[in-house]
Every structure is written in C-alpha cells, then in structure tokens.
Amino acid sequence: MSKKNTLRDQIEEAILSGKFSPGERLEEKVLAEQYGVSRTPVREALRQLHETGLVEVRERRGTVVRENSPTELVNMFEMMAGLEFLAVRLATRHMTEDDRARIQAAHEACRTARDIGTDAYYYENEAFHQALYRASGNPFLEQQATALHRRLQPYRRLQLRSINRVSQSFEEHEAIVAALFAGDAEGAGNAVWNHVAIQADNFRVLFPNG
Amino acid sequence: MSKKNTLRDQIEEAILSGKFSPGERLEEKVLAEQYGVSRTPVREALRQLHETGLVEVRERRGTVVRENSPTELVNMFEMMAGLEFLAVRLATRHMTEDDRARIQAAHEACRTARDIGTDAYYYENEAFHQALYRASGNPFLEQQATALHRRLQPYRRLQLRSINRVSQSFEEHEAIVAALFAGDAEGAGNAVWNHVAIQADNFRVLFPNG
DNA sequence: CGTCAATCCCTTGTATGCACGAGAAGCAGA
DNA sequence: TCTGCTTCTCGTGCATACAAGGGATTGACG
Incomplete structure (x- = not known):
C-alpha cells in the first residue's frame, strides 16, 4: 500500500x-x-x-x-438520523432477499453480542446499520451514511461508557426490523429516527453546556 | 489566495x-x-x-x-431529496424570524425570475434552497446539503433545457412555503420530497437505459 | 497470425530545498 | 507598565529532483 x-x-x-x-x-x-x-x-x-x-x-x-463541540455533534447525529430514516424508507420498497438476509443475520449477531459485552455489541451494531444502508439500494447514500457513521463511531462509544443502553438499543433494533420486514415504511422510518436521534439527546445530557 | x-x-x-x-x-x-x-x-x-x-x-x-451514470445521478437526487426533507422538517420547528424572512424573500425573487427566463430562475432557485437548508438550524446539514446541491447543479440545468418545468417548480415552491409557514411538518416534508424526487424521475425519462 | 511475456517509457509517488507569510519576541515610546 | 511597531523565526506553500509502478510496445513462441 x-x-x-x-x-x-x-x-x-x-x-x-x-x-x-x-x-x-x-x-x-x-x-x-x-x-x-x-x-x-x-x-x-x-x-x-x-x-x-x-x-x-x-x-x-x-x-x-478537530474538536467537535457538543452542538456540532448533536447536529451530526441529527443528520445521521435523517440519512437512516431515508435508508429504511427506501429499503422497505427496494430491499432484495439478500438484503433481508443480511439484516436478519446482523440483527441476530447483535442479539448474541448483547450478552457478551458493550464492545462486542457495538461492533455488531456497526454491521447492522451498514446492512440497513445497503438495503436502501442506493450506493451513494450507503457510502455517505457509512462515512458519517464511522465519523461518529468514537462518540457513540463514549456515550456507551456513560450510559448503558445496549439492551435498549437492541430493542429499538427489533422494532426497526419488525416494521421493515412488515413493509411498514412509516413505522420503520420513525423507529430508526428515534433510535438515532436519542443519541443526540443523550449528548445534550452528557454536555449540558453544549 | x-x-x-x-x-x-x-x-x-x-x-x-x-x-x-x-x-x-x-x-x-x-x-x-x-x-x-x-x-x-x-x-x-x-x-x-x-x-x-x-x-x-x-x-x-x-x-x-468523473462520469456520473444516470443511475448514480438518480441516487444522488434521491439523497438530495432526503436531505431537503430533513431540513424542512427541522425548519418547521427551529425556524427563526430571520429564516422566515429569507425564505420569503428568496421565494419572491423566484416569482420575479420565473417570467424572465430559465437561467434567472435557476439562479434564484439555488438561493431558495439555500435558505431552506439554513432554516433547519443545523449548520452541518446546511453545509452538506449545499455541497450536494452544488454538485448536482449542472445536471439540473441540463434537465431544464430538455423539459421546461420552471412554472411547475415554482408552484411546488409555493406548496412548500405554505406548509412550512403553517407549521405543517408533514405537508412541508412531503412537498419538498416530491419537488426534488421528481427530478430523479425526470432523469429516468431522459436516460431510459440508466 | 494470435498470444504471451519481457522490456521500456511515462506518469505518479516521494524526497528535498527554497520562498513566503504568520505569529512570537523584542524594542521603543507613551 | 502597557501599547504599538519592527524584526526574527519557524512552519507551511511551492518548486524541483529522484524513485517506482503501471501500461504500452515489441518481440518470441506456439
């Protein structure tokens, strides 16, 4: 290289x-x-x-x-939520059988990792979200969403150490998957929005002066 | 420099x-x-x-x-629609008086430009969309949306020369502004989504082999 | 005559040296 | 002592030189 x-x-x-x-x-x-x-x-x-x-x-x-102020982080999480919202809405329409299988597999991996530890969970969590982006059938969106997700990764881990929300996160995943597989675009979109947007709110709590 | x-x-x-x-x-x-x-x-x-x-x-x-295939362009317009959708939804909540005034002014400038010519209209159109991004109250989103909008600009003009949709575009703007100023997040979001997504569809028409 | 391989050339990747500007440090005057 | 200016230093921007890899060309072999 x-x-x-x-x-x-x-x-x-x-x-x-x-x-x-x-x-x-x-x-x-x-x-x-x-x-x-x-x-x-x-x-x-x-x-x-x-x-x-x-x-x-x-x-x-x-x-x-670069030092990202809490406000900037909240803004980035907000955009992340918007991208994921878009991705799952598109996914309910365009998702292939392979996409469905990948999401299912990633979700099950999260279930297993949930009981192992936070680091394991967040590793699988990344794969789960990646699978969602891919299912949108829009490679451009997939790439942009992946880049932003990666950029936010360290802050997600930071959050994690302060607030244990692994099991809550997993339940939110379940809601997303259920709605998505049922073809409920509205429900899936709202579920994923809340799943991501809550992290922005958590930042407001961690840094109240932001 | x-x-x-x-x-x-x-x-x-x-x-x-x-x-x-x-x-x-x-x-x-x-x-x-x-x-x-x-x-x-x-x-x-x-x-x-x-x-x-x-x-x-x-x-x-x-x-x-870079040569953007029609499919890639459709993907980019789809993402653009997603970002604008997000921006407008946020704007219905966070918009300041200044934001409101800027949008109103940009909209009026579009009305004037509509009767002058397509180039004039599309110049003001850019300002209108810029005002929407800014009204989201999320500078990060504003920056990303502006960058993508700029990247798509040449293709919008290309479209324009093939299909005269200036007046249609302006009517769509009116629907967006009306819903936005009424605080109707749902309606404003849908209006802006359709406004942008229709351009992706137009590309499918222009390049049927994409 | 077609195909494969070795070689060569040209473009990109990297190293180094010079030029310029920003910020610090020193100095003078109030 | 503080403020404003001048000078000086050091780091970045740019230019040039060298290294190395990719792709084309050419030649040999089937």
Whole structure:
C-alpha cells in the first residue's frame, strides 16, 4: 500500500485512540520524522483526514485535531438520523432477499453480542446499520451514511461508557426490523429516527453546556 | 489566495463548463504547464476536487473527470431529496424570524425570475434552497446539503433545457412555503420530497437505459 | 497470425530545498 | 507598565529532483 494511506490510517488511529488530543497541533515536520517519511506523504494524509472531518487545516496556519463541540455533534447525529430514516424508507420498497438476509443475520449477531459485552455489541451494531444502508439500494447514500457513521463511531462509544443502553438499543433494533420486514415504511422510518436521534439527546445530557 | 485554491476553482470551472469531458484523463504535468505552476499545487487541487466528487483519483493510475451514470445521478437526487426533507422538517420547528424572512424573500425573487427566463430562475432557485437548508438550524446539514446541491447543479440545468418545468417548480415552491409557514411538518416534508424526487424521475425519462 | 511475456517509457509517488507569510519576541515610546 | 511597531523565526506553500509502478510496445513462441 502507498505510504500516504498507511500514514492516514496510523494518524487516524492515533487521533481516535486519544494519542493526539483535540485541539493539538499536528506539525508536518514532526509527524514526518516520527513516522520516518518525508513531509509530502504526511501532507497528503492530513488532507485526507480533513475530508473525513478528523482534522482542521487552515491556510498557512497548520493542522490541528478537530474538536467537535457538543452542538456540532448533536447536529451530526441529527443528520445521521435523517440519512437512516431515508435508508429504511427506501429499503422497505427496494430491499432484495439478500438484503433481508443480511439484516436478519446482523440483527441476530447483535442479539448474541448483547450478552457478551458493550464492545462486542457495538461492533455488531456497526454491521447492522451498514446492512440497513445497503438495503436502501442506493450506493451513494450507503457510502455517505457509512462515512458519517464511522465519523461518529468514537462518540457513540463514549456515550456507551456513560450510559448503558445496549439492551435498549437492541430493542429499538427489533422494532426497526419488525416494521421493515412488515413493509411498514412509516413505522420503520420513525423507529430508526428515534433510535438515532436519542443519541443526540443523550449528548445534550452528557454536555449540558453544549 | 493560495495557488492550489485558484487552481481548484479553475479546474472545477473547466469541468463544469465542459472544457474537460467526463472520462478525460487529467495529467498533473499537463495541467501544471497549462496553468504555469508546479505539480505540487496541481496535485492538491485534484485531491480537493476528489472530495467534492468531481474527479476520480486512482492510486498510481491517474486522475479522470468523473462520469456520473444516470443511475448514480438518480441516487444522488434521491439523497438530495432526503436531505431537503430533513431540513424542512427541522425548519418547521427551529425556524427563526430571520429564516422566515429569507425564505420569503428568496421565494419572491423566484416569482420575479420565473417570467424572465430559465437561467434567472435557476439562479434564484439555488438561493431558495439555500435558505431552506439554513432554516433547519443545523449548520452541518446546511453545509452538506449545499455541497450536494452544488454538485448536482449542472445536471439540473441540463434537465431544464430538455423539459421546461420552471412554472411547475415554482408552484411546488409555493406548496412548500405554505406548509412550512403553517407549521405543517408533514405537508412541508412531503412537498419538498416530491419537488426534488421528481427530478430523479425526470432523469429516468431522459436516460431510459440508466 | 494470435498470444504471451519481457522490456521500456511515462506518469505518479516521494524526497528535498527554497520562498513566503504568520505569529512570537523584542524594542521603543507613551 | 502597557501599547504599538519592527524584526526574527519557524512552519507551511511551492518548486524541483529522484524513485517506482503501471501500461504500452515489441518481440518470441506456439
């Protein structure tokens, strides 16, 4: 693989795992020495991280790890809810047999993971949502929704550690699946909206000053 | 302004205006000579255009102007409809007096432009939709919706030349505004959904083999 | 004559050096 | 001491040079 891609993954991992804290300056020279490459691939990696929203690049003023204010996070979760709402509405119409099977399988995997632990559950949870996006039959939507979901992933985990809502989440999944498989577009849409939007509300609770 | 940004704008303009056709290869060296700069800012500009979806960058295999198949376009319009649906639903709840005034003004500008010509109308149309996004009270959604709207702009104009739907479009705007100002989230959402989704359908008509 | 493989060329990826601008630090005047 | 200006430093933007991989071309073999 090219250096810029491995670099991107490494830096991304470092940010998500907290090695670089929000607001911290990322100097090209330092990173280059740290990873044993020149500034060129570092620059490209940072631009790619900018695309995904992890860092902020300011003209001639360097790159910093982006700090998302609680308000921004709420906004992003709100958009996430909108995308999922759209995806399941489309899915009730366009879903194939394969899509149905994938959703069912992912849902069952969540059921199993529920009793193992939160990390296991949230791993399967990602797969479940991915299956929903795919079932929309709209690859563009699928890609955008996946990107946003991934961007929000660390905050979902954060939430999780504060509020144990694994079993509640799973019940919400059940409601979504039931309505979806029954062809109830209205019900499925509302169920998934609530499932995602509640996370935005939780953030308002975690950061009341947001 | 930095060279990479001016370059980005120039290349973008060249693509949107058809100077570079879809599928055409964009060689860094050629562009660099053409615009009198080195390859470095050209590379950066191309990456930025990749973000916005205008070009496709393949590892070690060069950059080409992206060709959106009719199916992809339909998918993008579908997502656009979803975002506008969300924006309007949120707007019925969060809209401020300023938002309301901006929407009203943009709508009136559309009414005037309707009788002038299609180009004038579609210019004001952009402002109208922009006002809707803003009224959602969600800057993140506003930004994403604006980006997608801009990306679809050339195809909207293409459509326009084939099917004269200015007056129809304006009537749809009236339905949206009426429901929105009445606080009817359901009605406003449906109205805006139909307004945008009909464009996807029109594409299916224009390119029946999509 | 068609097919496969080795080679070569050209484009992209990476490294390095120079130029320019932003922000810090130092200085002068009030 | 504080404020405003000047200078200086260091990091980013850009240019150029080198490395490496992909695809075309050409030649050999079936």
